[in-house]
Amino acid sequence: MARYALLISPRADAAYFAQSQEVARAELAAHMPTAEIESISHGDMHFLTLEAKAIQLTTLLRLSFVQGVFELTDGGLTPVNQTAEFALHPDFIWGEKYRGKTNETLTQLLINLCLAEHPLAQTLVDPMCGRATTLLWGMRYGLKTAGIEQDPQAMIDLQRGLKKWTKLHRTKHKLDQGWVHKNNKHGIGKSLDFSADGAFMRVVTGDTADVCTLLQNRKFDILATDIPYGIQHLGGKNTRSPLETLKAAAPAWLASLKAGGVAAIAFNSYLPKRDTLSEVFTDCGLEVLSTQVEHRMSESILRDVLLMRKSL
Ligand SMILES: C[S@@+](CC[C@H](N)C(=O)[O-])C[C@H]1O[C@@H](n2cnc3c(N)ncnc32)[C@H](O)[C@@H]1O
Structure with a gap:
């Protein structure tokens, strides 16, 4: 298990407006019902954090609100070098x-x-x-x-x-x-x-x-x-x-x-x-x-x- 921070995309803000953090939480909780989810902010960047297994990274990368997934370490946030593996060009x-x-x-x-x-x-x-x-x-x-x-x-x-x-x-x-x-x-x-x-x-x-x-x-x-x-x-x-x-x-x-x-x-x-x-x-x-x-x-x-x- 590692601790990950999911950066909420501006696209999600545009789609869900003032409720983007609540919708993001609900979507994440639907996939990870037992995870303890926390919200953190760095300036204008808002993240949801949770403990997850490396095998769950594709699921996290595929969440509608996610712009990027970072591993939380003592040194800060390290971007996860993985894609969501979608078919077809966006x-x-x-x-x-x-x-x-x-x-x-x-x-x-x-x-x-x-x-x-x-x-x-x-x-x-x-x-x-x-x-x-x-x-x-x-x-x-x-x-x-x-x-x-x-x-x-x-x-x-x-x-x-x-x-x-x-x-x-x-x-x-x-x-x-x-x-x-x-x-x-x-x-x-x-x-x-x-x-x-x-x-x-x-x-x-x-x-x-x-x-x-x-x-x-x-x-x-x-x-x-x-x-x-x-x-x-x-x-x-x-x-x-x-x-x-x-x-x-x-x-x-x-x-x-x-x-x-x-x-x-x-x-x-x-x-x-x-x-x-x-x-x-x-x-x-x-x-x-x-x-x-x-x-x-x-x-x-x-x-x-x-x-x-x-x-x-
Ligand atoms: C909100 S729009 C869906 C838009 C679609 N998701 C998209 O991004 O192109 C609802 C659609 O339902 C269709 N619709 C409404 N009544 C229908 C019916 N009785 N049978 C089939 N389609 C119907 C409308 O023509 C409209 O295209």
Whole structure:
């Protein structure tokens, strides 16, 4: 065992704002539940410190808030000379900028919270995947990923982005378009497959409530998604709350998870409230886990994550 200091990245401050230290602590505690975590500061640099084994360094380096890991010795802080060993160039995640994109750091947090509960997970589904920030993050972790998105333009933009980044970084890859079932009306059933660096992603255009049929009843270890906040995205049927869409989709989301699988849903806790959202999924049989990472994004968005497990 050695004592390590994890430097909190400015990216985490940008994602979690005033609550960045609390969110960082919650993420670290989810992975190291028995560790004694302390906060220290050097000038404007803020660290979380803990005792850990060298074998746990990759996990620490992969935490969403971490800019660098240092070993604490009598002489001070020694940077750990190790990388997080992610697949794909970071530009695949951070390169694209578009309205409604989920914050990249928050997306990584969602996956990390799930992996803390399910370290052996190999597959991930995002049933409201937009332009695939979560799926690409999943690929960086080496997961096989799949997603559903109702907006046909998202697939067009995603494909353009993938072509750009694979060309720029000379990434050996496969990119194929197809149909899971033919229904040309609004492009429903259109699919895009992307594989690179040993990881895989499939995106299908369609309604989230049809996730099982659109993904041919495949089951996943992790469901991670960022639902519409009722600000940039309407919640379906032209209401501002995503609740009706989620009620209709919840049984299919549950069915798309394997027994023992874990779900992380990012949401604006003003709409719907945590209890109301929890009820939608507990009614279907998911168990809500205790982790909470509430943080303010703006005056109208207080973001939180609902973490749940499907029983074995
Ligand atoms: C917060 S955004 C997710 C953004 C995504 N994580 C990204 O970074 O690109 C929510 C997404 O849910 C999609 N959505 C809303 N209702 C849906 C439905 N019924 N079926 C499928 N997708 C839906 C929206 O079109 C939007 O792209």
